Amino acid sequence: MRAHKLLLAIAGLLISDAAVAASGHALPYTYQPDTSNIASMQRGARDFMAYCSGCHSMKYLRYNRIGNDLQIPEELLKSSLMFTSTKVGDQIHSAMPAEASKVWFGQTPPDLTLETRARGASWVYSYLRTFYVDTTRPVGVNNLVLPGASMPHVLWELQGWQVKEAAHEGGEAAEHGEEHHGAPLKLVQAGTLSPDEYEKFVGDIVNFMSYAAEPGKSIRMGVGPKAMVYLLLLLVLCYLLKKEFWRDIKH
Numbered sequence: 001m002r003a004h005k006l007l008l009a010i011a012g013l014l015i016s017d018a019a020v021a022a023s024g025h026a027l028p029y030t031y032q033p034d035t036s037n038i039a040s041m042q043r044g045a046r047d048f049m050a051y052c053s054g055c056h057s058m059k060y061l062r063y064n065r066i067g068n069d070l071q072i073p074e075e076l077l078k079s080s081l082m083f084t085s086t087k088v089g090d091q092i093h094s095a096m097p098a099e100a101s102k103v104w105f106g107q108t109p110p111d112l113t114l115e116t117r118a119r120g121a122s123w124v125y126s127y128l129r130t131f132y133v134d135t136t137r138p139v140g141v142n143n144l145v146l147p148g149a150s151m152p153h154v155l156w157e158l159q160g161w162q163v164k165e166a167a168h169e170g171g172e173a174a175e176h177g178e179e180h181h182g183a184p185l186k187l188v189q190a191g192t193l194s195p196d197e198y199e200k201f202v203g204d205i206v207n208f209m210s211y212a213a214e215p216g217k218s219i220r221m222g223v224g225p226k227a228m229v230y231l232l233l234l235l236v237l238c239y240l241l242k243k244e245f246w247r248d249i250k251h
Contacts, residue, residue, distance in 0.1 A: 027145065028183035031125035031203060033116070033210035042070050044208025047201065049081045051154055052112065055101070058092040060113040061212050069215055105150045117213040121206050128155065128202045132162040132185050144183060159198045160191035 034040065045066055067077040067088065074088060082088070084095045098108045116124055127145040131153035134142035139152040144164075153159075162185040193201060 027122050027126040029126045029129055030122045031206055033121045033207050035207065035211045037207065038071055040204045040207045041211050042072060044204035044206070044211075045070060045072070045081060047205050048208055049083065052205070053083065053092065053094060055094055055096050055109040055151075055154075056112045057094040058113040058212055059111050060091070061215065062089055062091055064088040065215055066212075069211070107150060109151070112209060112212075114213050116206065116210045121210050124209060125202055125206045126183075128205065129159075129199070130162075130183050130185060131156070131159075132164045133188075134164075144185070155198075155202075156191065158191045158193045158201060160187055161189040162186060163188050 063077055063082055063085070064074075066072065066081065067074060072081070077088060078086070084093055094109065096109065101108045123145060127143060127149075130144035131141045132144070133140065136142075137148075139150065141153045141156075142164075143149045143151075165184045165186050187195065191198065
C-alpha cells in the first residue's frame with residue numbers, strides 16, 4: 001500500500017508539470033521560462049502591470065522585491081509599475097472590487113502569484129495565445145486551453161482576432177485554412193503586434209510570472225552548484241585527515 005501511494009505521488013508530480021490542457025488534450029504550445037533573463041522579466045513586469053493587474057493580484061509578492069530582483073530603480077518602479085499603491089513595501093493587489101467582479105465575470109479573478117507553479121508555464125503561455133471568437137459566449141470569446149473561460153480577451157488589440165477552424169478526419173486543418181503553430185486557430189484580423197511579436201510579448205509575461213511564483217529560485221540555483229563544490233572539497237579534506245589520523249595505527 002505504501003509503495004502504491006508513493007507511485008501515485010510521483011505520477012502526480014510528473015503530471016502537474018506536463019503540458020496538458022483542461023480538456024485533457026496536449027497543449028498546443030510549450031514554453032520554457034528563463035528567469036536569468038532580466039530584460040525579459042522587466043518587460044514582463046511592465047506588461048503584466050499594464051494589462052493584467054487591473055483584475056488580477058499578486059498578493060504574495062511585494063513591489064520592492066520586484067525592484068531589487070529585477071534591477072528596477074525605485075522611481076521607475078513607482079512611476080511605471082505601481083498603480084494601486086504608493087508604498088514600495090506593499091503587496092500587489094488588484095484595484096477591482098472582489099464582490100463586483102463576481103457579478104461581472106461570474107467569479108473573482110484569481111490571484112496569479114503562484115499560477116505558473118500550479119498549472120505550469122506552458123499552460124499559461126498556451127492560454128494567453130489561444131483565445132478565439134465565439135459568439136455563443138457572454139464575453140464573445142472562448143479559449144482552447146480552458147473552454148468556457150469567463151475572462152475576456154484583454155490582449156485582443158495586440159494579437160488581433162482568431163477563429164477556430166473546423167478539422168477533417170485525422171486532425172488536418174480546414175480546406176481553406178492553416179493550422180496555426182499547432183493550434184487549430186486562424187488569425188482573421190491582425191492586431192498591433194505581428195504573430196512573432198505577440199509570442200515574445202506573451203513569453204515575457206509568462207517569464208515574469210514564473211519569477212513571481214518563486215522569486216528565490218535563481219538564487220537557489222546559483223548557490224546549489226557552489227554548495228556541491230564546497231561539500232566535495234570538504235569530503236576530500238576529511239578523507240585526507242582520516243588517513244593522517246590512522247597512518248601510524250598498526251593493524
